[in-house]
Amino acid sequence: MADYDVTQSYMQDISLGTSIIAVSFKGGVVLGADSRTSSGSYVANRVQDKITPLADTVYLCRSGSASDTQAIASYVQYWIAEHQAEKNGPVDVSTAANLAMQLSYNNKNMLQAGLIIAGWDKQGGGSVYAIPLGGTLLKVPYTIGGSGSAYITGWCDKYWRDDFTEEEARAFVVKALTHAIARDASSGGCVRTVTITQAGVKRDFIPGTKLAATFGELPTPASR
Amino acid sequence: MGSNAGGFDFELVKRNALLEAKGVPPPRAWKTGTTIAGVIYKDGVVLAADTRSTSGSTVADKNCEKIHFIAPNIYCCGAGTAADTENVTAMVSSHLELHKYATGRQARVVTAMTLLKSHLFRYQGHVSAALILGGVDLHGPHLFTIFPHGSTDALPYATMGSGSLNAMAVFEAGYKDDMSREEAMALAARAIRSGVYNDLGSGSNVDLCIITAGGVEYLRNYEFLQAKTYSRVFPVKYPPGTAPVLKTKVTLSEVAVIEGVESMETDS
Numbered sequence: 265m266a267d268y269d270v271t272q273s274y275m276q277d278i279s280l281g282t283s284i285i286a287v288s289f290k291g292g293v294v295l296g297a298d299s300r301t302s303s304g305s306y307v308a309n310r311v312q313d314k315i316t317p318l319a320d321t322v323y324l325c326r327s328g329s330a331s332d333t334q335a336i337a338s339y340v341q342y343w344i345a346e347h348q349a350e351k352n353g354p355v356d357v358s359t360a361a362n363l364a365m366q367l368s369y370n371n372k373n374m375l376q377a378g379l380i381i382a383g384w385d386k387q388g389g390g391s392v393y394a395i396p397l398g399g400t401l402l403k404v405p406y407t408i409g410g411s412g413s414a415y416i417t418g419w420c421d422k423y424w425r426d427d428f429t430e431e432e433a434r435a436f437v438v439k440a441l442t443h444a445i446a447r448d449a450s451s452g453g454c455v456r457t458v459t460i461t462q463a464g465v466k467r468d469f470i471p472g473t474k475l476a477a478t479f480g481e482l483p484t485p486a487s488r
Numbered sequence: 489m490g491s492n493a494g495g496f497d498f499e500l501v502k503r504n505a506l507l508e509a510k511g512v513p514p515p516r517a518w519k520t521g522t523t524i525a526g527v528i529y530k531d532g533v534v535l536a537a538d539t540r541s542t543s544g545s546t547v548a549d550k551n552c553e554k555i556h557f558i559a560p561n562i563y564c565c566g567a568g569t570a571a572d573t574e575n576v577t578a579m580v581s582s583h584l585e586l587h588k589y590a591t592g593r594q595a596r597v598v599t600a601m602t603l604l605k606s607h608l609f610r611y612q613g614h615v616s617a618a619l620i621l622g623g624v625d626l627h628g629p630h631l632f633t634i635f636p637h638g639s640t641d642a643l644p645y646a647t648m649g650s651g652s653l654n655a656m657a658v659f660e661a662g663y664k665d666d667m668s669r670e671e672a673m674a675l676a677a678r679a680i681r682s683g684v685y686n687d688l689g690s691g692s693n694v695d696l697c698i699i700t701a702g703g704v705e706y707l708r709n710y711e712f713l714q715a716k717t718y719s720r721v722f723p724v725k726y727p728p729g730t731a732p733v734l735k736t737k738v739t740l741s742e743v744a745v746i747e748g749v750e751s752m753e754t755d756s
Contacts, residue, residue, distance in 0.1 A: 277613060277637040301641070306653065308633075309641040330639035335609050 281450020283412030284325035292461030296437035299453030322383030327410035361393035369399025412444030412451035521689025523651030524565035529672035532700035540691035562623030567649035609638025651683025
């Protein structure tokens, strides 16, 4: 059974099954992701951090192939470090997004990477960029990605508003991911969020047992 | 062997094709089947591995070493194709030694990790090495898993190989933060034992490697799990009286004694 034969399993590329999301609000952005990476049907890492820093105030959500997205993040981090040294100042979110897009588009045949880049800079304030498979670059007020995003497109369309406060945006992100995790087998674990504003970066972590139960789910027993 | 024309010599390709046609299959690459595991404890990292190396369904090496040296403070367990794990760890070990002389500092675990992941990513998964890298540097103990395609994870406990599910079950049940050295060793050994007994690709003995800021303890064959219960003695020594004597007859024979020495032809 190819699915349960682990000797074959770990030879399959590690896939970030994934649900990722980023939402901009007045003054910043909130990024969110689940924490499951799978190798076939085995969970290779149940506490993965899929939100990677590219610069002090620009972060990247990764979905698709773990190795491809880690390699892309490495290259973009390096180019941004060079760029910031030359510019003598922090990188703009749009610059970071364009660098990632160039890599993704020019190697589209070899890469399997769905990226969301979000952050804060003085020119644009909080911005969110989506770079799906193929290397399109889209500037958007909010976006969702990964295999779990398919299950929450309707929910997000209904409940998103363009005038979120920071707390409302974070609550929206956590609820969206809770629903995605409930329905997508490749998403799970815990929910990680990163909030970026002019003041800086705030990381948050919600264990899977503390997520609200969705319809039909039993609530977590008190002993856990 | 073969012609002196230079370049590659493909004589053996014809021979292999002929053998295969006759029903002799080519030998399979040695895989390490394997259960490998690593766990971080209060003072450092414990790496553990079984010792079975397989070629198809035959055990090729009953007591191979799967915990490879990378630097005095960094070791790496390898699962997958044995040649790939051996060579990629040896390559990074040499690279890090040169790096140490260039920088004048102790190697960092993330450096080893980045060298390994860049190499594996460049080969897009064809270098079949699934590794657990552990070590202690100036930033404390580290444990990383590195997959054949080049992705890495930083974890407090990790398992790899065909027996990884068995070992991970033990870890998930028994891991706690800030374990003592003895607890960590016992847990890691239990995880490998679980793989040895329940996974066909893993077997024989358990190796342990404990890395702390103070140094490394490499416990080769820490546990013998499938030791032979009977070892044959050869040649067999039968005690006198084993065979009953029925009759005794002694005959004196003519023996010719040659005086002097007959020498061999030593210089010719």
